[in-house]
Amino acid sequence: MIEWPHWMAIVVLAPLSGAVLTPIVSLRDRRIAPWFALATMTVTSVAALFLIMRVAQEGPFSYPLGAWTPPYGIELRFDEFSAAISVVCLVGSLAILCSVRYTEWLRELAKPRIPYYYALMLLNLGGMIGFMITGDLFNLFVFLEILSLSGYALVAVSGERTAEMAAFKYLLMGAISSLLVLFSVGIIFGITGSLNMVDVTTRLASVAADATMPAVLALGALTIGFMVKAAIFPVHVWLPDAHAIAPSPISAVLSGLVVKVGIIGMLRVYQIYYGSGILDLTVLNQVLLWLGAISIVMGAFFAIFQDDIKLMLAYSTISNIGYIVMGLGLSTNLSVIGGAVHVFNHALIKATLFLAAGAFIYRTGYRTLTDLRGIGRAMPLTSIALSIGAVSIVGIPPTAGFLCKWYIALGAFEADQPMFGFALIFGALFIFIYYIRMVNAFYFQEPIHKEVLRVEEAPLTMLGPILLLAALCLIMGILGRIPLTFIEPAALRMLAPLGG
Amino acid sequence: MEVVDIRPVLAPAISLVCAGLVFLQGSNAFWRRFWSLSAALVKLVVVLSMLPGSLQGIVYVYDFVEFTPGIGLAFRADALGMFFAAVSSTLWLLTTIYAIGYMKGAEHRVRFFGFFALCVSTTVGIAFAENLLTLFLFYEMLTICTYPLVIHDETPEALRAGRKYLIYTLTGGAFVLVASVIVFDASGTLSLGQPGILTQEMGMGTLTVIFLMLTVGFGVKAAIMPLQGWLPTAMVAPTPVSALLHAVAVVKAGVFGILRTIYNVFGVDLLAELGFTMPLAWLASFTIITASVIALFQDNFKRRLAYSTISQLSYIVLAASILTPFAATAAIAHIANQAFPKITMFFAAGAIAKKTGKKNIRELAGIGYKMPWTMGAFTVASLSFIGVPLTAGFITKWYMSLGALDAGEWWFVVVTAVSSILNAAYWLPIVYIAFFKAPPGTVMHVEEASPTLLVPILVCAVYVILLGATVEVPGMPFSLAEAAVNFVFGM
């Protein structure tokens, strides 16, 4: 069962075809839409599970689409980084579950259009899964566009006054970044005559001498392109508005998963360039290191001044992506492992936080810390989940956020860059003080609005996912060795040059 | 000899479960009291049940969970940890009884008793932490769990104090974490189970940074000057909190961290070569004297107690920095020898405030006629701080002086003597005012606080005398401290 090769096709095709089918099957009754989407994601998750079990057993494997052998046909390639589709499936499914009540409540979203919401969501998730498992550079671009376009549309769904503006800003920046990616795919095709990643890696190594200039150009354009998607300083400007204004389940998907696409993209580029050994990446690493550090500090700094809970979470995403990029930039074994693990863990943590914040907004209609004072007494379970998420994102052991910080700090000392280690931990402290303020507002301060105390606990379709994710934040910290055993060989392989 | 045993995990877990039960059922007064008391009792029994084994040299260990290779949560009940755990669980039981009486009719009692139990849970976790990471985790948890207790009254003043407390201690925690990362990077382990894991080869720079960061990190809670700022402000908390947390749990956690740094991270041999501890010793001496002088001028009862705490805590740091076996004995024994007198005093101050509403020292004239038992216990505690023989404080001073002379540092004996004089100067006036400055016509009219307040006070006072008079105090034998010292010095 596990060995059946076509799981690989199913894991991409199921959500994409599900996206097309959702509006059709829910023509008669729109209430079918979320459950159909959920069923699609279940199929996808099962397929993903088999794939991950297989990669754990035998390492990376590939699947030729339409039986065209690589490098001529399009190759789907599943390696340890691709295991990130597990969180895509999990967070995606839970976000869909949360949307059941949330979309009904969204005033601006016309009821007949609700199935399209789920269609877009499935499109987005399918695009992400495809992006993570493709072995072909152009295919990478196509999936990138699928997920980006659906992402822009999802931001605009919320119908809050500034949503369209945020979506348009997101679209402009996103389209430029996609163009840069396409541009460099063109260059790489020009110098190697191939689009298959493995093939490109070997060919780059052999054409090295006379093609360094275009290779550098392609690397630069790819990095900038993916940096926009990952919202690294200074190209982060689209993120706070888009993530704060989108409906909360969408924010969870965007913040937890979609920005990670930029990171996975960078990992893929690194795999190619490290593998070919064509360039010395020290300069790029320095740039990433500094940009990562600036993102951490800046994200945390801005988060502190936000009263809007979702805006604060959005800035904290910038900060956390900064950690991951810093881990890549340090380019030691430990730091890359730390960064890669945080790709998984941050998705869980941020989804917990956004969904819990969404539950507050759903119940009270308020979204600032000041207005939400005292909510901890009215919605204790959601608040506890939010607190676990907060503790986790700060990186207190034994929660999921701790591993990343520990490994990256260790990597910083290993790489003789102790200043970054210090910056990292004190940055975390900075955030901690802010989150304490949040807990303070929820539990200890006198409520401003009396009705906040009277709201009910979130409905089951929201509470269940939130609690599950919060539990995972703890479990992934305690059982941190499980993702680590996955990521470690991949990271080591990536940093070792081809044949080395 | 190491034995794998669940009890080192069980001890903190009991309070954790108790906290959960209090949060669930706490709105009912009976269940709240029942769970708090029975958990305190069970925990004391669990800790004491390890005592006979500990005295025979058995070390109970339990690897709880390993996140990733080399780092995880592990517990280890060695002699030093056992001593700290025994002190804190004994005092938890007494403080719980006291708190039940003291908090009668107060608001937010569920939260109070829930977090109270959590604090004790984390304190025992600190005592039994096998590695720096576990220590750090419980150290940070202690900070977070104390916060709701500090801001219990939710007045602006309390909230301000809480914020100050958090900023100080969380920053300290961050230092500890950074230091742990560097230690792991340098030595590949975080274990606290050996007499020292660092070696000279790691380079002077790295070792200096580690030592500085660990002392600053733990020094915040140990209230070494100039890091003491949070402690006097945190006195806005209810008295049982001030008593347990600012005489035992929180501040001792900091001191305990410094002891672990000196004895188990660096090891005495390495530190003797490096000479890092001399500046620390001078800083501690400075703190002892300065805090005592400040205490002289405090009229608020609890603030005077707070500055006295700062001064007394530095005794332990000073004794530990001297790096001789006798001084080390003094350092470890003083964990108990400071805790019992200080908690007696806090209890007495609380009982007086509860009974009469008097919070300033000058209002206490003649209080000895009204609350003779309370003030009697207070007097015993004062004598202990002054260092009168047959009280707990004498033991510390005796051993510390021996240790200082061993090391050839007679200056520290002078510091001890000056401190004794200062202690006399600010404790005895209270006793004097209470018993001899009564307004004319005062007659003996005993009106003691309720038994739940009085009994813990008297028990603590008895302990103060026992600790000074015998080496076989039930629950915390002196030989345990000596066993810890033998391990540390490889004797």
Place this chain on the structure above:
Amino acid sequence: MLEALWHNIDYVASVVLFCIGLYILIAKNNLIKKFLGLNIMETAVFAFIVTIGVIEGGDAPIMGHGAQAPFHSPIPHALVLTGIVVAVSTTALALSLIIRIYRQCGTIEADELREME
């Protein structure tokens, strides 16, 4: 230097076109004009990719050896075709967003919209 540029005139042209598009995107105030700038950038990239398909002395992949040059590599064409499809959908989405912005705010000038926020 100049000769090298002249030799690669097709690349130079697409870079110039790209920069023109970027300038419009940044400098123009009207949302539709901004988006037209993006479209010009897209065209530049497509043109660039099509030109790399021309390889002097290259073999045609399907007709086999001996067929008469010049041939174009078909892969870039396939890529650009896909790229155009993507560009069209981006444009459609952007225009619909602009329409919604216009309906809600009554303007599509970026500075006026910023004031409204």
